[in-house]
Amino acid sequence: MSPSPVFPAQDPDYAFAMDATPTTTVRINKFNGTNFHTWKFKMQMVLEERELWEVTSGEVKLEHCTTTADQATFKRKSRKALAIICLAMEDSQLPLVRSAKDAHDAWSRLEGHFEKKSLANKLFLRRRFFTTMMDEGDDVLEKRLGRLMAKCKVIDLGP
Template sequence: MEKDGRRHVVWCLNGKNYASWKFGMKLALQSVELWEVVNGTQRQPAERRNADQVIENAADITNWNKRNTTAMQNIFGAIKEDQSRILMSCSTAQEMWMKLETEYEEDAADNAPLLWTKFYGCTFRPSQSVSSFLTELEQIAFRLKSLNIAIDDNQIMAKILMSLPPEFRVFAFAWDSTPVAEKTLKKLTTRLIALDKSLRNDEEAKSTSDTAYLSKPNRDESQHKEQALPAQYGQNKGKSHPSSQHAELNAVNTNAGVREKEKKRTEKGSVTIDMTEEMINYVSSQEQLADALTKPLAAPRFKYLRDKIGVRGVGEV
């Protein structure tokens, strides 16, 4: 129905969501100008009869009855069957509303200590966004306010700041230096949400960059291996180049290089080996002069190495 307030309430009262349902239903009734009937501001007009006992305000009474029935229909239609039974005896929308308040707000009042525990125990969960955390905290604060429990913005801001994760500590220090007149709940939440989005965008960009960097060498290496294959492999049609053939080819090339270097040994027992374009001199163990200073040697061996470094005994000078 076009003028039915229920179209504004997308969920029904189920016994556990009274605070949010009450807020949404009130807005829905206000949007179709029925809230005054529900809260008792506009009561059913009393009959006024003239001398002939004719009701002079019959039209006003009929109009109020129609509006009252519409309001009752809106309320009753937004409640699940198990919760609607307590309203069967009501004759006005106001009676319905008051009965629901008595039923659920008294139960909610018993849960006030639990709500305070949830409020002060609310913390950031891993990977939780600032927006999600603020929504969770504000919902608890709303439920406390619906029980007529005083909770101001300063309490909410203090809770938010003390719950910030480590990456927001710099923000907390900056907020402390903010002028008192600018320290409002709206500005705090707006700045935190903007900062959280910025940090998440930076992290996403860094992750994308790291992934691209790590994958590039693999592609280059793959291309290099393909270019290094002998020409005959590419000429054989219908044959692929499995990884086992790559490994076998590399092993053959390596062994051939080792054999070539072994042929360079000289009569003196030393050889020059070319490794990555660097010259490394190989020295036989028989020519290790440091042995004369670090190892216990036989006299002939010791004298031989000593003479190689130009040292003489006292009696030999």
């Protein structure tokens, strides 16, 4: 049940196909600059499943590796994770990570670019969240709830 990268010519928007069961396939869209939080979570799951998350997240660093074998394993895992991250991105997003020295560097660059965590930005988004109102004639509550949930995710208020 090991996932493998899939880049079918007829469907270039998908980066990975993973068999969850013998009859179902989970697909992860290539990151195109939108919906970073969803892509990030799915990529974290791919990296976790392949036992590469520790080097990507920075939980394990090269300095923590004391033996030559551990250092070689760390470097191999980091290169593999970097390749997975880059191959799961559309060409338009690659300049953000092109010069990254390792998987952790690439991941940090993406988080820094797409997750604006400054206090001013959080306050701005919080204000937008609490002042969101339904438009006149807008009878689709699901649409509004979806927007509110997206804003919650951005400012870490909810699921």
